[in-house]
Amino acid sequence: xxxxxxxxxxxxAAVLSAMVAPAYAYIDPGxxxxxxxxxxxxxxGGVFAARMWWARIVSFLPGxxxxxxxxxxxxxxxxxx
Amino acid sequence: xxxxxxxxxxxxxxxxxxxxxxxxxxxxxxxxxxECAWNNPALKELVSAGYVIDTVDASDAAVDAPEGARLVEHxxxxxxxxxxxxxxxxxxxxxxxxxDLQISLLEGGVALSDATAYNVQFVGVRPVxxxxxxxxxxxxxxxxxxxxxxxxxxxxxLLMQALLGAPHNEWFRGSLEGVPxxxxxxxxxxxxxxxxxxxxxxxxxAKAQSSGVVEKAKRAIARPLPKSSYLGLLxxxxxxxxxxxxxxxxxxxWRDYADNNSYASDEAKAKERIIADFTRRVSPKxxxxxxxxxxxxxxxxxxxxxxSVIGFDADLGALERAFARADERKLDFxxxxxxxxxxxxxxxxxxxxxxxxxxxxxxxxxxxxxxxVHHIAIGRNVPLDRFVDWLxxxxxxxxxxxxxKNDAMVQRLLALRQDIFADYALETFKALIGRHARVISSExxxxxxxxxxxxxRR
Numbered sequence: 001x002x003x004x005x006x007x008x009x010x011x012x013a014a015v016l017s018a019m020v021a022p023a024y025a026y027i028d029p030g031x032x033x034x035x036x037x038x039x040x041x042x043x044x045g046g047v048f049a050a051r052m053w054w055a056r057i058v059s060f061l062p063g064x065x066x067x068x069x070x071x072x073x074x075x076x077x078x079x080x081x
Numbered sequence: 082x083x084x085x086x087x088x089x090x091x092x093x094x095x096x097x098x099x100x101x102x103x104x105x106x107x108x109x110x111x112x113x114x115x116e117c118a119w120n121n122p123a124l125k126e127l128v129s130a131g132y133v134i135d136t137v138d139a140s141d142a143a144v145d146a147p148e149g150a151r152l153v154e155h156x157x158x159x160x161x162x163x164x165x166x167x168x169x170x171x172x173x174x175x176x177x178x179x180x181d182l183q184i185s186l187l188e189g190g191v192a193l194s195d196a197t198a199y200n201v202q203f204v205g206v207r208p209v210x211x212x213x214x215x216x217x218x219x220x221x222x223x224x225x226x227x228x229x230x231x232x233x234x235x236x237x238x239l240l241m242q243a244l245l246g247a248p249h250n251e252w253f254r255g256s257l258e259g260v261p262x263x264x265x266x267x268x269x270x271x272x273x274x275x276x277x278x279x280x281x282x283x284x285x286x287a288k289a290q291s292s293g294v295v296e297k298a299k300r301a302i303a304r305p306l307p308k309s310s311y312l313g314l315l316x317x318x319x320x321x322x323x324x325x326x327x328x329x330x331x332x333x334x335w336r337d338y339a340d341n342n343s344y345a346s347d348e349a350k351a352k353e354r355i356i357a358d359f360t361r362r363v364s365p366k367x368x369x370x371x372x373x374x375x376x377x378x379x380x381x382x383x384x385x386x387x388x389s390v391i392g393f394d395a396d397l398g399a400l401e402r403a404f405a406r407a408d409e410r411k412l413d414f415x416x417x418x419x420x421x422x423x424x425x426x427x428x429x430x431x432x433x434x435x436x437x438x439x440x441x442x443x444x445x446x447x448x449x450x451x452x453x454v455h456h457i458a459i460g461r462n463v464p465l466d467r468f469v470d471w472l473x474x475x476x477x478x479x480x481x482x483x484x485x486k487n488d489a490m491v492q493r494l495l496a497l498r499q500d501i502f503a504d505y506a507l508e509t510f511k512a513l514i515g516r517h518a519r520v521i522s523s524e525x526x527x528x529x530x531x532x533x534x535x536x537x538r539r
Contacts, residue, residue, distance in 0.1 A: 025195070026091050026194065027195050027226065027230055028229070029224065029226040029228065029229055030229030030286065030290060031289060031290055031295055031298040032229070032287060032298075033225075033228040033232070035289045035297050036281070036285055036301075037225060037310070038301055038310065040281040041310025041313050041314045043277075043313070044310070044313030044314050044316065045307070045309040045312060045313025045314075047313070047317070048309075048313050048317070049309070
């Protein structure tokens with residue numbers, strides 16, 4: 001599909017320049033929201049990754065019960081705060 | 082042919098009602114993103130699962146759309162409801178639906194351009210995302226532009242009920258864009274402020290917004306947001322919202338009415354038989370249940386030929402139980418918040434963007450109003466003739482229960498006040514209905530003289 005290549009090109013461009021032109025939306029995204037997304041997203045993404053790793057480690061421990069849900073589901077069932 | 086009055090914000094397209102067909106004109110400038118998103122396998126999967134509204138080509142539709150627009154068509158939904166009519170559980174379900182869509186789509190390379198609650202609608206209590214133009218290809222590094230809108234239209238209203246015990250409905254109805262984050266931040270008591278989630282999505286954005294950090298925000302978005310952070314935000318909100326529960330609705334006045342009412346069991350059976358016979362005879366595609374409480378009679382109607390029921394009640398505790406009933410028993414029943422003495426108005430831009438309850442009553446083929454009239458005619462001082470005018474105008478046929486003055490529930494309403502309701506009597510009530518419709522039958526169902534009156538104005 002042509003759109004995938006467009007996305008890929010954009011991704012490569014982003015990586016090369018480490019900059020993306022701000023993609024303005026038709027709605028006002030709010031200054032407070034944008035200014036903080038990188039910080040909050042990094043924390044939330046980190047917590048999620050940590051939970052996934054922890055779930056994997058626990059599943060290898062002897063006596064660990066097999067859960068029907070995936071690692072991602074198990075991690076997202078709990079609030080990261 | 083004018084576009085739907087609610088369809089104007091996003092220049093990417095407009096929605097038209099063409100003789101009952103719901104047609105969307107995608108602007109030429111937006112067709113590339115539209116085609117790309119709609120060819121994405123992740124989105125196709127969500128459409129076939131019923132999570133996103135079906136969208137098919139409609140190039141044959143006669144729409145006066147701008148030059149070069151692409152025409153597509155969606156199935157017509159049985160009823161359009163608004164977030165200020167949703168109970169806590171419905172709003173929470175809509176919020177989780179929005180986040181689930183975003184998470185699975187982002188993983189598949191599609192982003193959402195907005196996060197308005199009006200883009201989620203319900204069929205029964207099953208949510209469906211209706212805006213085919215909210216999808217666009219995800220560009221690596223982009224920010225979540227809909228975060229503020231998501232918070233104001235989903236998160237903040239939910240937090241009002243979950244943290245403060247204050248329902249969102251009246252506020253949302255007064256402020257159609259939702260609950261502004263700085264307003265909510267001011268209302269949170271100090272003891273409840275110690276939460277990373279609350280800080281991240283309410284307190285810190287409110288502070289940043291009020292300090293006018295335009296330059297800081299511009300600098301921030303010049304750096305790409307890693308996809309893992311974008312997904313982190315969505316997953317964090319999803320996990321948090323999944324734990325939220327409504328505070329205080331377990332103690333509302335009418336929540337336990339179905340278990341704890343003034344009916345003897347044979348009297349309740351008679352009422353049920355009349356509703357069953359009525360719905361079997363009329364077999365309405367859509368029945369409105371005014372004062373639906375926890376949905377007992379809505380369920381009776383559904384079991385006897387009503388294809389769907391839209392219920393209305395002003396008691397949020399009863400509505401929570403009605404939601405649970407519809408959800409657990411998979412009923413095509415949507416219980417909504419509505420104060421009949423002050424129903425949803427026509428409002429928004431031009432006064433017509435969001436439709437009034439009466440303007441949405443075309444789809445009601447029948448109505449039932451049980452143990453309801455006294456709350457309006459006595460509880461709210463609405464003259465009986467005006468109540469009848471309003472009720473009979475909503476649906477062409479219906480069953481209405483008249484609750485006489487000597488009934489214990491009416492006596493309770495009159496216990497501390499003067500009886501100014503000289504004309505409140507069954508015979509007057511029937512005569513008033515007779516001005517608009519035929520009275521098909523009137524059957525007394527309780528020892529106190531409650532009667533079920535069936536009318537038909539066709």
